[in-house]
Amino acid sequence: MEFSSKFLENAVYEISQLPGIGKRTALRLALHLLKQPEEQTSRLSGALENLRSQIKFCKNCHNISDVELCEICSNPKRDTTLVCVVEDIRDVMAIENTGQYRGLYHVLGGKISPMECVGPQDLTISSLVDKVKNGMVNELIFALSSTMEGDTTNFYIFKQLEGLSVKTSTIARGIAVGDELEYADEVTLGRSILNRIPFENSMKAS
Amino acid sequence: MEFSSKFLENAVYEISQLPGIGKRTALRLALHLLKQPEEQTSRLSGALENLRSQIKFCKNCHNISDVELCEICSNPKRDTTLVCVVEDIRDVMAIENTGQYRGLYHVLGGKISPMECVGPQDLTISSLVDKVKNGMVNELIFALSSTMEGDTTNFYIFKQLEGLSVKTSTIARGIAVGDELEYADEVTLGRSILNRIPFENSMKAS
Numbered sequence: 022m023e024f025s026s027k028f029l030e031n032a033v034y035e036i037s038q039l040p041g042i043g044k045r046t047a048l049r050l051a052l053h054l055l056k057q058p059e060e061q062t063s064r065l066s067g068a069l070e071n072l073r074s075q076i077k078f079c080k081n082c083h084n085i086s087d088v089e090l091c092e093i094c095s096n097p098k099r100d101t102t103l104v105c106v107v108e109d110i111r112d113v114m115a116i117e118n119t120g121q122y123r124g125l126y127h128v129l130g131g132k133i134s135p136m137e138c139v140g141p142q143d144l145t146i147s148s149l150v151d152k153v154k155n156g157m158v159n160e161l162i163f164a165l166s167s168t169m170e171g172d173t174t175n176f177y178i179f180k181q182l183e184g185l186s187v188k189t190s191t192i193a194r195g196i197a198v199g200d201e202l203e204y205a206d207e208v209t210l211g212r213s214i215l216n217r218i219p220f221e222n223s224m225k226a227s
Numbered sequence: 228m229e230f231s232s233k234f235l236e237n238a239v240y241e242i243s244q245l246p247g248i249g250k251r252t253a254l255r256l257a258l259h260l261l262k263q264p265e266e267q268t269s270r271l272s273g274a275l276e277n278l279r280s281q282i283k284f285c286k287n288c289h290n291i292s293d294v295e296l297c298e299i300c301s302n303p304k305r306d307t308t309l310v311c312v313v314e315d316i317r318d319v320m321a322i323e324n325t326g327q328y329r330g331l332y333h334v335l336g337g338k339i340s341p342m343e344c345v346g347p348q349d350l351t352i353s354s355l356v357d358k359v360k361n362g363m364v365n366e367l368i369f370a371l372s373s374t375m376e377g378d379t380t381n382f383y384i385f386k387q388l389e390g391l392s393v394k395t396s397t398i399a400r401g402i403a404v405g406d407e408l409e410y411a412d413e414v415t416l417g418r419s420i421l422n423r424i425p426f427e428n429s430m431k432a433s
Contacts, residue, residue: 026293032278035271062279065241066272072238073268
């Protein structure tokens with residue numbers, strides 16, 4: 022693409038560095054901004070600057086936060102001995118939305134993935150092991166996605182915790198509530214039969 | 228969505244104001260920026276600021292430019308009596324890429340669209356009419372898209388030019404080079420038969 026303006030070319034290039042946004046979409050977004058009032062662009066660029074420079078990570082759970090200790094970790098009504106291990110803030114938001122969980126979180130910041138050059142030292146695993154060693158945790162719930170990377174990460178953490186007295190569990194995998202059996206994939210359906218639960222328990226949950 | 232950080236919430240809100248980007252995509256983009264080096268975000272926000280504050284519009288053709296008179300308008304090899312009327316910079320880039328056009332452009336900045344509250348006064352139509360009145364133009368080529376808005380805009384400009392001595396033409400509509408007739412839509416195929424050209428001319432073009 023040949024641009025008649027270096028400023029436009031530069032903006033298009035920087036926007037197209039974002040994941041899933043190509044040159045054409047970037048040009049469309051840049052032209053859209055040019056048609057809008059100047060304040061909109063200032064607000065956008067200011068918000069991005071603040072996002073990167075002002076944001077903190079909670080010193081306990083490593084979730085994104087505006088303060089040193091996030092709202093969840095500083096909430097006295099939360100069960101501090103129960104810790105749910107998740108990948109990032111989106112998982113925290115998803116679990117919080119259910120309203121079913123009263124423990125704390127531990128945000129890893131990713132999954133172990135040799136393909137993307139993410140090793141255990143890039144995640145907050147050592148801080149999690151320290152928490153367990155200090156006897157602050159009774160039960161860890163692994164809630165990473167069930168991909169190869171997620172399973173590897175779960176297993177790595179599990180190995181690190183060997184010999185420490187902590188209960189570990191993973192969230193239940195099975196047929197989604199309301200789904201038809203005939204459309205479920207075989208792995209999920211197979212697991213949901215192997216890991217069946219007493220009928221009385223399923224009554225309690227609903 | 229409930230966010231644990233006002234800075235994140237603000238950034239997600241501002242990103243989601245862009246066309247075609249919802250809250251979820253905005254959150255994904257914001258989290259991506261947080262994982263990248265801080266310079267990338269500064270470069271992006273700087274490029275957006277510059278785009279909005281530094282960019283100029285060519286005083287002759289109204290195309291986006293870094294200088295008062297754009298490269299095309301200031302090129303002495305261009306035919307200044309031939310003007311192609313287009314909607315925005317993307318059309319200029321598309322036509323320039325063909326390498327077939329040696330005249331100038333006139334960028335309207337949009338199309339007349341009552342649905343989107345765009346009237347003739349929001350476009351650069353009066354500047355185009357002035358150019359013609361000053362006798363600077365021999366031929367106008369309408370190259371707007373063939374939608375209702377495009378046709379309306381063409382017709383409005385055509386009416387404004389009544390009584391002035393200027394040749395007007397529109398780009399040829401027809402079956403794309405390499406396309407099969409059986410898959411062409413009827414309107415296009417019909418027009419391509421009505422507006423057939425002498426065979427000798429088609430030999431010249433290729």
